[in-house]
Amino acid sequence: MPTEVEGTHKIGDVSLYTKTWLPDDPPKAKLIWIHGFNDHINRYYGLFPYLASRGIATYGFDQRGWGRSSTNQSDWGLTGPTSLVVSDIASFIRTQLPSSVPVFVAGHSMGGGEVLTLASDPQYEDLMPQIRGWILESPFIAFPKGYEPSFLKVFFGRLAGKLLPHVKLYNPLPPENLTRDPAVIQSMNEDKLLHGTGTLEGLAGLLDRAAALQAGETKLNKGVRAIWLGHGTADKGVSYEASKKWFDDQTQVQDKEFKTYEGWYHQLHADLPDNRDVFSKDVADFILARCGEEGRVGGGSKL
Template identity: 70%
Template sequence: MPTEVEGTHQIGDMSLYTKTWKPNGEPVAKVVFIHGFSDHCNRYYELFPSLAARGIEVHGFDQRGWGRSVHKESEKGLTGPTSLVISDIVSVIKSQIPPTGNTIPLFVMGHSMGGGEALTLASDPQYADLMKDIRGWVLESPFIDFPQGHAPSSITVFLGRLVGKLLPHKQRWSGLPPADLTRDPAVVESLKADKLDHDIGTLEGLAGMLDRTNALSKGHTRLNKGVRSLWLGHGTDDKGTSYPASKAWFERQTELVDKEFKTYEGWSHMLHCDLPDNRSIFAKDVGDWILARVGPEEVKAKL
């Protein structure tokens, strides 16, 4: 059975909670996972153990402002600006890059807000040199745009930005109904009961998330040339992020040769905890794609 190891990742005076799902024996691949808005790395059900059972080590962490990386009430949703969000993710990724001579490939996977952050990183020229260390990018229901009818009004956005200039750390409840995130009633109740899912953002953090989303949906960013492979999975009944926007973004990536878009017909936002019978399907799809990009001799026994 895979083992789970908790730890911390220190960035200055900030301690981020981490958890690693380790396979038996040496891993054939590693994944750094970026969770979504008001989420944390312990909410991904069978996905991480399933990947670890196939030889894929998964390193998750709770981002600044979320989950077990929150140490007091004032830190809830306190992500800082996009520059800090991305530099935190880069710091974690760099801590997981195999040492020179180790050929284990590293993948980055992001869900929802984390998927949008992964794409922001993959498109940031400041981090172009990092692309050579990342074998592939895996995106689950990435936040590229709001689903139709769910975007905040222009007045709400304008006022939020205005107040945010004066009070960037002002907190605001910004949650989604759990029933909009998954079709599994048990998971809906679990989300309601999870005190770590606080649904609070700061005006600065929310504005940064909107800016990242706007840049992706409007095509204002381009993937760094060093991006080699990309997989994107999205459900057609997603009420958290936009399936059509993901599809449109993907189709614009004409310069990327190794890419795959996977449609999950009728599935909701959290593909990893959709209906119980579907979870193994999603985990297998992700694992198959990753293992297909690992040297064949290392993974024959795992397929």
Template identity: 65%
Template sequence: MVEITEGTHQIGDVSLYTKTWKPDGPAKAKVVFVHGFNDHINRYCEFFPTLASRGIEVHGFDQRGWGRSVKKSADRGNTGPTPQVMSDIVTFIKAQLPSPVPVFVMGHSMGGAQVLSLASDPLYEDLMPSIQGWLTESAFLRFPKGQEPPGLKVVLGRLAGRLLPRFQLFAALPAENLSRDPEVVKSVLDDKLLHGYGTLQQLANMLDRAAALDAGRAKLNKGVKSLWISHGTGDKGTSCEASEAWFARQTHVQDKELKLYDGWYHMLHCDLPSNREEFYNDVANWILARSGTEEPRQVAESKL
């Protein structure tokens, strides 16, 4: 039996929606999860309940500008600048510390890049010893080939953003590019909380974080202990090749794993009903192997 609770977390004058999935019995580990662009924490199919059923407590929140943290139309996509984004995530992580069990941080898509940016930020180097491992799903480090926005549009958007940082621009990925499951695609189109807008400031900052990671300008803090990077080779929203290249450069991290899912789309957690449980178990096995509760399991398809 999984215990699910909802609440809010106050950060300054902003109240962020939160949700927790707890196992029936003592937790073996905790995961703080960071969602992606045009997303919210209630859109992860059976991923979080499955982790909780394995003894992993999951803590998630709707970021500023997204999901149930949006209180009025002007809030949509208005995350604030990168320092604010990082501060929000750190505040939420620290709410789980100190912890009697190992703590892991995971992010999907834009959230994946935010997690890696946080792990690379010297300002938060003192946080690294408290985090047992960092995980990403389909991290946004670059657009896939053929899906890049026109360069002129990006340049003009950045110029306009200096004058109108809170101007909202529709930038959602096509629903059919997110999952191979037609029911999931339909649910994306029907979800009233998926507004699809980012502010010019938010979009520019998201691109800047991705570019810094992709180009190697943002480097992981030395205290990072473990990494698990996952991506679908059929992802039409973010570049699988960029995740592979970034992973290959992390030679100083001894405990790291890259898992590629052949042909899967952007939402590994909501891919086909027949295979998504494979992703859930891969994540759970990796976390539990680093929590002192299960022996490490080597995955044949992984690249180390």
């Protein structure tokens, strides 16, 4: 059984809730996980315990405005601009560096778009040689067909985000669009930490990050070494096709893998009880195949 450790990560006068899943033996690798919109780090079911059983330590935190980092209702959705969102992630990554074992960074949905933004920002180019690989679960690069907001809604939303950044908007994603598991849908409806509230500034930032990725304006730093991207074809939260196109466009990265999950929904880690371990194994296999001589435990080839 993994050892679970709760804590806080202090950034200025803000304390972000953190949680770590440690394997019984010294870890072979470290994984830093960034959660998605209207989510928190304790909603990843068996993924992190499974990774710990394979010797991978996972480190996560609730982002500003979400989960246990949002201590009262007035904090809900107060993520700040993209520059602050990305600097929070970079700050948390630095707590695990330097490392004697390989470090990987993962993001789900909104978190996937955030880590890609970080990996493309020249300001954080110094981190690239220290990150062995980047893992993306259903990253938000575009809305799926049939679920796109209108042009006018997006335009005026971005404009309002600049003029009235802290105005809040209740905008949850329907749980039935995210997973096929009725038990997970029920738990999402009952989870008091899933408040579904974003600010106009935060939502505008989310849209801008996705638009820049989709248009190819956000370009990965040269030091990015490896990418793994998994996406379900029946995703109703974000676009499978946009993920595949973005991935195919990253011709400068030689070590990359794209995994299609036929018929799966948005939360690959919590889609159906009889298939979510497949996703967990795919993530673990990608990580461990890139440890080799770099990890504390020998075996495997060095890629």
